[in-house]
């Protein structure tokens with residue numbers, strides 16, 4: 001056997017998103033790209049803002065020595081200073097550069113945080129539907145993921161949360177705007193959750209950490225506001241990235257930040273910095289750190305996402321799908337007509353429409369459509385989407 005049993009198991013379970021993507025690639029090779037409507041991957045297709053490219057060219061042309069060298073594992077001080085000021089404005093907290101660690105994307109930030117927090121057997125609560133990589137990330141660091149179902153509109157169910165807590169609970173991950181549901185968690189429910197976690201921390205005699213994964217914070221519609229967890233709970237850690245807000249997921253730049261109100265503020269950041277090193281990331285990409293330091297507040301224009309969301313919502317409701325309008329991110333998560341998500345995703349595939357079954361996100365009976373695709377693709381998929389829902393087996 002070539003690989004470890006654990007990885008073999010992971011390969012077998014490996015994410016539905018990839019599996020659908022691969023099946024899609026086969027379909028595209030057979031029918032041609034134009035004939036396939038691929039809604040599987042959350043890969044932002046908008047170009048980064050013009051300012052990003054200008055600053056990238058300037059940074060690449062800088063003749064100063066040492067710009068490509070190793071650096072402190074936390075990242076460049078100048079970049080952390082700029083980002084700390086920005087976080088302070090967004091979250092109304094007093095972040096300093098010492099509270100931030102630049103990472104290889106939000107995925108890197110989550111791994112750094114979990115590495116710093118978990119002892120073997122520590123439990124991490126994850127709300128379903130969830131970003132499937134969480135299960136791998138928790139396991140990477142010896143943790144045990146405990147899945148907590150949300151209610152029928154994907155909001156936190158406090159009773160289920162209470163039931164899932166144990167003396168081994170070390171952290172709770174919140175992802176809002178959410179992948180795959182496109183929903184924001186309700187502010188009042190989050191405040192109630194924070195109260196529950198405070199009580200649990202007292203019971204345990206150590207903090208239960210709230211890890212807020214927010215790569216979609218900038219992608220919200222209709223003037224919605226993403227609740228500020230730093231204001232609700234002191235022991236909060238942020239994982240985020242520039243992947244979606246600057247449309248640069250391939251550049252792998254993100255950050256982890258510790259709440260200035262956290263009880264063990266300094267020890268936590270020291271742990272994150274060491275984790276960044278010993279996980280082999282060492283530091284986040286240097287060139288990108290220099291570029292984003294010049295772009296505080298610059299983000300991709302979300303108007304195209306807004307238009308696609310409106311278009312797809314119209315097509316889905318005309319066809320009779322049951323869904324919640326996404327409040328953020330770029331995903332619809334409708335109910336699978338007939339109730340069987342695998343059967344329905346196969347039905348869509350027969351129409352050359354690629355989607356991901358809800359069970360890949362811990363909620364069978366639904367399916368995910370990522371709308372980071374051109375409007376023309378959405379328009380051309382309309383007929384197939386309508387035919388699939390009216391199909392009688």
Ligand SMILES: Cc1ncc(COP(=O)(O)O)c(C=O)c1O
Pocket residue numbers: 042104105106107108131175178179213215240241242243249253254
């Ligand atoms: C909820 C969520 N968290 C984290 C990530 C990872 O983002 P990054 O590319 O910044 O590592 C993604 C990527 O799709 C995501 O959807």
